[in-house]
Amino acid sequence: MTIRVGTRASALAVTQTTTVAEALAAGGALEYELVRIKTEGDVLKGPLAQIGGTGVFTAALREALLDDRCDVAVHSLKDLPTGVAEGLQIAAIPVRVDVRDALCARDGLTLAELPAGARVGTGSPRRAAQLRAARPDLDVVDIRGNVDTRLGRVKGLTGEAMVEGKHADLDAVVLAAAGLARLGRTQHVTELLDPSVMLPAPGQGALAVECRVADAAAGTALAGALADYDDAESRLAVTAERSLLARLEAGCSAPVGALARVEAGTLVLRAVVCSPDGSRLLHGEQQVQAAGAEEAVALGARLAEELLAQGAGDLMSQAGH
Numbered sequence: 001m002t003i004r005v006g007t008r009a010s011a012l013a014v015t016q017t018t019t020v021a022e023a024l025a026a027g028g029a030l031e032y033e034l035v036r037i038k039t040e041g042d043v044l045k046g047p048l049a050q051i052g053g054t055g056v057f058t059a060a061l062r063e064a065l066l067d068d069r070c071d072v073a074v075h076s077l078k079d080l081p082t083g084v085a086e087g088l089q090i091a092a093i094p095v096r097v098d099v100r101d102a103l104c105a106r107d108g109l110t111l112a113e114l115p116a117g118a119r120v121g122t123g124s125p126r127r128a129a130q131l132r133a134a135r136p137d138l139d140v141v142d143i144r145g146n147v148d149t150r151l152g153r154v155k156g157l158t159g160e161a162m163v164e165g166k167h168a169d170l171d172a173v174v175l176a177a178a179g180l181a182r183l184g185r186t187q188h189v190t191e192l193l194d195p196s197v198m199l200p201a202p203g204q205g206a207l208a209v210e211c212r213v214a215d216a217a218a219g220t221a222l223a224g225a226l227a228d229y230d231d232a233e234s235r236l237a238v239t240a241e242r243s244l245l246a247r248l249e250a251g252c253s254a255p256v257g258a259l260a261r262v263e264a265g266t267l268v269l270r271a272v273v274c275s276p277d278g279s280r281l282l283h284g285e286q287q288v289q290a291a292g293a294e295e296a297v298a299l300g301a302r303l304a305e306e307l308l309a310q311g312a313g314d315l316m317s318q319a320g321h
């Protein structure tokens with residue numbers, strides 16, 4: 001049986017999709033081919049926060065599944081909207097990798113070492129707000145583009161796909177450690193930002209393998225491979241994070257950070273909602289013991305309610321949500 005695995009065409013997407021396809025095929029029962037699909041997020045060039053609409057990177061992949069142009073789609077979980085996609089199912093969430101955001105700065109500098117006025121690039125309102133909160137003296141610059149394009153804007157960084165120094169106008173950029181690792185770019189990381197400084201996006205570092213509901217239930221080699229590939233602890237954590245995001249009615253570009261972890265048998269969820277200028281941050285934490293999926297959903301909703309009661313809605317609406 002050959003499965004068609006849908007992917008965005010970016011280097012990061014093809015790398016992570018290939019990893020997933022290889023893992024599904026490792027049992028020997030499946031072969032695979034990649035189907036490259038262009039998404040709105042790859043075509044449109046404006047600032048990501050303004051393109052708006054959730055799912056700019058994922059909607060086309062979901063359509064391809066529903067149109068039977070592929071059998072499995074691989075998403076970065078943090079790009080996947082929280083709403084239910086009729087007829088589709090997240091059949092596997094593989095073991096999550098590093099959840100943290102990474103600073104890639106010139107001259108090996110850490111966040112604390114960047115000089116006042118240093119220009120730090122990010123396209124994410126969540127990262128921008130937390131950067132400004134930690135270092136109000138930095139100049140946070142809105143940037144877009146793929147990982148190598150972003151790295152290429154940092155003074156003095158050189159690498160495979162970067163044109164040395166050509167558009168280097170920044171002192172640092174902030175990117176997901178997971179994406180850098182998948183692309184083999186960790187040599188440019190000068191600091192892995194602790195979640196106490198920079199809470200990652202809900203689902204960051206995790207992948208979602210989506211398929212048609214009927215195929216997940218079919219008892220086929222594909223259904224079995226997907227079930228084997230699912231990691232219960234990763235799924236539990238991202239379930240809590242995404243439940244929080246859904247209850248806040250915030251999208252993937254909202255200034256919301258969330259991280260759940262199982263610590264000594266307890267599921268702990270931490271979250272932050274930021275005002276867009278980073279002048280106000282609302283932090284919260286809730287936990288539940290011996291959690292299953294239902295408890296994880298309830299945990300996320302409970303923390304969201306607590307934050308909303310403290311004015312999270314107003315904070316976010318300053319961002320135009």
Ligand SMILES: NCc1[nH]cc(CCC(=O)O)c1CC(=O)O
Binds near residue numbers: 078079178179203204
């Ligand atoms: N929004 C783009 C995106 N989607 C997933 C990743 C990185 C990999 C991950 O977090 O799983 C990235 C790049 C980045 O934020 O630096």
